[in-house]
Amino acid sequence: MTVSLDLTAEGARDALRRAAPTEKPSLIGLTRAELAAALVGAGIVPERQAKMRAQQLWHWMYVRGVSDFAHMFNISKDLRAELDKHFTVARPEIVEEQISSDGTRKWLFRFPPRGAGRPVEIETVYIPEEGRGTLCISSQVGCTLTCSFCHTGTQKLVRNLTAEEILAQLLTARDRLGDFPDRDTPDGAIVPAEGRKVSNIVMMGMGEPLYNFEAVKKALL
Numbered sequence: 001m002t003v004s005l006d007l008t009a010e011g012a013r014d015a016l017r018r019a020a021p022t023e024k025p026s027l028i029g030l031t032r033a034e035l036a037a038a039l040v041g042a043g044i045v046p047e048r049q050a051k052m053r054a055q056q057l058w059h060w061m062y063v064r065g066v067s068d069f070a071h072m073f074n075i076s077k078d079l080r081a082e083l084d085k086h087f088t089v090a091r092p093e094i095v096e097e098q099i100s101s102d103g104t105r106k107w108l109f110r111f112p113p114r115g116a117g118r119p120v121e122i123e124t125v126y127i128p129e130e131g132r133g134t135l136c137i138s139s140q141v142g143c144t145l146t147c148s149f150c151h152t153g154t155q156k157l158v159r160n161l162t163a164e165e166i167l168a169q170l171l172t173a174r175d176r177l178g179d180f181p182d183r184d185t186p187d188g189a190i191v192p193a194e195g196r197k198v199s200n201i202v203m204m205g206m207g208e209p210l211y212n213f214e215a216v217k218k219a220l221l
Helices: 010-018 032-041 047-063 077-086 163-177 209-220
Strands: 002-006 093-100 105-111 120-129 132-136 200-202
Touching: 032 047, 105 163, 120 163, 132 163, 163 209
Parallel strands: 132 200
Antiparallel strands: 002 093, 093 105, 105 120, 120 132
16 A cells, blocks of 8 residues: 655646746755855855854754754854855755555655756655665656666656755655654654664666766765
């Protein structure tokens, strides 16, 4: 049995297709050095503080799993407001979530066009097993290969995913599974009894990761 959760109303989908709001750049997927440079470049942090502030942000984004600057409590309120004005750490839109009776979860994510002409959608799959939980991540929208065993091979390549979009799949999956500190696992979720809910990552979703090597390498490192 599979339970399908449609998380987007049809009216909202139509509005999203028509509208093209200005994107605030995301801090997700940047290296520590790039984080520091972005803060200095935006004029909100002096260079002498940049390394320290970048480390704070890194901790909140990747250790605590925070997706809203307002919840970064060891950063001053004024600086949080400036961060929110210039950047985002928000998660991507979840169009649909499917949950199988064996605990497997599949998410359909929507990302901005970024040259594709319209918003793009990709899939990410979580597979729980005894003692581990594997997340299958996508690296491209479509694929140039035509592997007979892979449905994505029937779709033309639309574009590569960015390091931000690759990493966002992991962060969102950990959100949904309660895999960050002080988060609750959803009722009825099938996850490993101990340790991390996401313990393994495989780049076996949509696309050929070696054809998007630089973004994949940056996201994984």
